[in-house]
Amino acid sequence: MESFSQLLPSFYQEKTSESSTTKLLPGENYKKVQIQAYAKRKLQNKILQEDSASSTPSPTRSTEMLPVIVFFLMPMVGLGNPRPSFNHLRKPFTVEGESEEVRSAAIKRLLEVFGMEDPPATPPRSHKQPPQYMLDLYNTVADVDGVTKDPTVLEGNTVRSFFDKLRSDQIEYLFNLTTVARSEKLLTAELHLFKLRPQASLTFNRHHFCQVNVYQVLDTSKMNISHNKKLVSSRLIPIHSNGWEVFTISQAIRTWTMSHHSNLGLLVTVRTLSGNQMDLRTVRFASGQNHHHTKQPMLVLFTDDGRRAAPMEGIVKVSGDSPAVPSLPLPSLTLPVVGHRIPRSLDYEEDRERLPCQRLPLYVDFEEIGWSGWIVSPRGYNAYHCKGSCPFPLGQNMRPTNHATVQSIINALKLTKGIETPCCVPDKLFSINLLYFDDDENVVLKQYDDMVAGSCGCH
Secondary structure (H helix, E strand, O other), X not given: OOOOHHHOOHHHHHHHHOOOOOOOOHHHHHHHHHHHHHHHHHHHHHHHHHHHHOOOOOOOHHHHHHHHHHHHHHHHHOOOOOOOOOHHHHOOOOHHHOOHHHHHHHHHHHHHHOOOOOOOXXXXXHOOOOOHHHHHHHHHHEOOOOEEOOOOOOXXXXXXXXXXXXXXXXXXXXXXXXXXXXXXXXXXEEEEEEEEOOOHHHOOOOOOEEEEEEEEEOOOOOOOOHHHEEEEEEEEEXXXXXXXXXXXXXXXXXXXXXXXXXXXXXXXXXXXOOOOEOOOOOOEEOOOOOOOHHHOOEEEEXXXXXXXXXXXXXXXXXXXXXXXXXXXXXXXXXXXXOOOOOOOOHHHHHHHHHOEOEEEOOEEEHHHHOOOOOEEEOOEEEOOEEEOEOOOOOOHHHOOOHHHHHHHHHHHHOOOOOOOOOOEEEEEEEEEEEEEEOOOOOEEEEEEEEEEEEEEEEO
């Protein structure tokens, strides 16, 4: 009788002879099943032909052939290399699973994105409450996820707040500005003082207004002498009012940021409209020593560090009512955090790749990264990412550029080899805002460009 391999088609014999060096791809499983069925039918037909040719069937025919059939059919089930296992893809990815070197490099790169060399070293337990002014400012410029509401609200991209370091009963203030880099461009500097109500016994003072002068101290030994101090701001304020009073002192702060040694503090004087010294019990300002921390003297700097995102050239400007690439809804905002991957099958990934270009969630959780100790707001944000195909023809809902349209046509007509379809990428990016403590426990509001994919398109 012919051997089992001789019953196979010639193309399969060639394949099996090369089994030691040629791997069967998972896509050939269907072909293997056809081959197995074909070989089995040929073998059965051969047996029937031999049985019918003999008038007296051999009593050992069936028992002799059974081991042969079993022997050859069983190897066919696993013929070729076994299908590769994808179980390792189903295991959830965790940050702990990565090497410490990879994690450190990733965190370092992320810090560079946020313009820092190292995270602030301030222990979380020592943090004070952020000034209400900074919280209100953050809520004015950013939504709940930190995304900028209106980019024109702030002239620069950084707002820094500083508390008085002297904590004196006198109207003298000193602010440590060493955390301000010389490269930062100072736009505006404001001194915020909380004015208290006059004492009850002095409420019938005949004056209704007073003049408050703010001086830059040039020599601490003799501040009463005029040439040892420099007037930087002056305002008329109602005597019987209370609340925050703001003085612009940009000139003095510019000098201090260029030379920290020249920072000898500020001196505030209160005089009548005729120029006489007023009783300090009549016009009082809260100090950091004797009053609640919410009323502490504060210096606020509006600066710009010069970090600007590169312009997205070639992006089509789309009006607000133009059709946009669809984005998947966020189910109750239950998004996977960075560092964790939901197990999914290979078929799922392939199906997702075939979906049209769209915006998908990508949530960045600062607690997972280990930054929740010094970031006040937000606790995380949705950066989004773009994924999907850009099939021909590109519709306007794909927001294609002219270049992408031409590339799609060349690819579809196969006019040039090696030309791929356009890519699904962000075509509109939004900035986010971070409110955080720096190394000196000052509260900083900083705006970062191009951190959120606002929409996606084929480019």
